[in-house]
Amino acid sequence: MMEVENLTKSYGETIVVDNVSLSIEKGKLTACIGPNGAGKSTLLEMISRLISQDTGQIYIDGNEVKTWKRGEFAKRLSVLKQTNQMNVRLTVRELVSFGRFPYTKGRLNAHCHEVIDNSLNYLGLIDLQKRYIDTLSGGQLQRALIAMVLCQDTDYILLDEPLNNLDMSFGVQMMSTLRRLVDELGKTVITVVHDINFAASYADNIIAMKDGKLFASGSTDDMITKSVLDDLYGMDVEIIESKGTKYCLYYT
C-alpha cells in the first residue's frame, strides 16, 4: 500500500503538482493518465525520490519514504525513466546486472547470477544477453531495462511512459509483461501511460491527473467512462465495449 498526502511541487511560479493525495493498492497495476503537462511524470519522480517535494508526505507500507536511506529505499522501489539514449558500451547482461547494485555494491555473488539469469529469462533476453545495448532496437532496450529493474527485486516498480517510441506490437508486449509482473510475481506496478486504450485494457486501477491536480482515481471500470474522459481531455470521447473490455474512440 502506498499513500500520498498533500504532495505539492512548484518550479518558480508554476505549480506542477498541486496538493495531490491518493493511495495506490498493493499488488495491482495502476496506470497514471492525463493530458501533457498534467504533472504525471513529476508525481512519479517525487514518489520515487528522484526529486524532492516542496510539501507533503509519501508513505510506503506505512513508512514515510524519507526515513529510508537511499540504499535501502532502492531495495523497495525501482523506477524506469523514459528511455534516453545511453552512450555507454555495455552488454545486455552487464546492464541487467547493475540491478543487483543495491544488494551487493558491484560484487556479484552466486545468488545474483541466478537472479540475473531469471530476469533475462523472464523477459526473453537470454539470446540477446551478450549483445551491446547500442545495437538493440527500442523495444529490446526497453525489455533490457525492465529486466534490470526486475533484478533490483523491489516490491514497487514505477515506470515513466514505457510505451514511448514503441510500435503497437512492442507496446502490447510491454503491457503484458507488466501485467505478468503483477499477476505472477506479485509486484506493484505504477506506470504513466499516454494511450488510454492501453490503460483500459491492462490496468487494474487508474489515476487521472489534470493541471497538476488529481482529477479522479478509481478502478479501471469506473474511470473509463465518457463523463470522466470527456472532462479530463476536453474532448468528445466515445466508449465502446468488446469482449468485456472498454475501448475509447477519440479520433474525431
Place this chain on the structure above:
Amino acid sequence: MKRTKNNLIFVMLMSSIILFVYLYLTVNTRGHFAFAFRLRSQRIIPFFLVGFSSTVATIVFQTMTQNVILTPNIIGLDSLYILLQTVVFFFFGLNHILVTNHHVNFIVSLLLMIGGSMGLFWLFFKKYPGKIYLMLMTGLILGTFFSSFTNFLQVLIDPNDFESLFARTIASFNRVDVTLVTISLVITIPILFYLFKQSATLDILHLGRAYALSLGIQVDQYFLKLFILVSVLTAVSTALVGPVSFLGFIGANISYRLFKTYRHSILFLGGSLISVFFILSGQMLVEHVFKLQTTLGVIIQFAGGIYFLIILLKERTN
C-alpha cells in the same frame, strides 16, 4: 576473450614500464652511474604519483560530466596556480619566501587551489544545486580571467624575472622537490585507494542520474565528494610539477579505446599506466634527445594537443 585481451594489454603495459624505468635509470650515465642513479631514482615516484593522480581524476571527472573531452582543469585550477606564481613574482620579487622555499610555495598553492574549487563547489551545490554545466562554465570563465590577468602581469614583469617565472609555469619533473613527494603521497594515496574502491559505484553513474538514484546512490552528495577529491588530486599534481592538464586526458582517452570497457577499476589502472609510460618516455626524450632544453610539460602539451584535436575531429564525424 575480452578479458584475456585486456590482461595481455596490462602485461605489455607493465613490462614496458618496467623496461623504461630500467632504461631511464641506466641509459647514458656517462660513467657516473651512482650519481645519475640517485638523481633519477628520486623522480620515479613523482612519475607514478602524477600519472595516477591526473588520470584517475580525469576519468572520474569525465564520468561525472559524461563527456570524454573535458579535464578537471576546466574549472581553472592550473590558471589559478600560474596566477599565484606570477603574482608572487610581480609583487614580492625573486627573494620572497614563496619563491625561495618550495615547501611554502607548495602548501600555499595547494591551499589556494583547493580553497578556490571548494568555493566553486559550495556555490553550486548549496546555492544552485544540480547545475553542473553552469558550474563548469563559471570555472572556465574564471580560469580565462586568471590567465588574462596573468598575461597582463607577465607583460609588465622584469624580463629576467620572467625567465625564472616561465620555468615554473610549465610542467617539469626536473625541479621536483623530493621532500614534497612525501606530503603529496600522504594526500593522494588514500584518495586514489578510495576511488579504486568506488569503481563499481562509479560504473553506475554511466547510466545517468535517474538510474543512479534509483539504484540507491545519493547522487548529489556523491558528486560533491567526487568533485572535491578530483580537485585535490589535480591540485597536488599541479603544485608538485606544474600544469599537466593534457596528461590525464591522454591516459583516459587511450584507455577507453584500448580496453573498451565501462569498468572504472580497469580504466583507472590501465589509464594510469599509460600516463606513467607517457611520462617516462617523454622524460627520456627531454633528458637525452633535447638535452634538458625543453620540459616534459611542453611535450605533453604538444602531444596532448594533437591527440585532443584528433579526438575532436573523430567525435565530429561520428
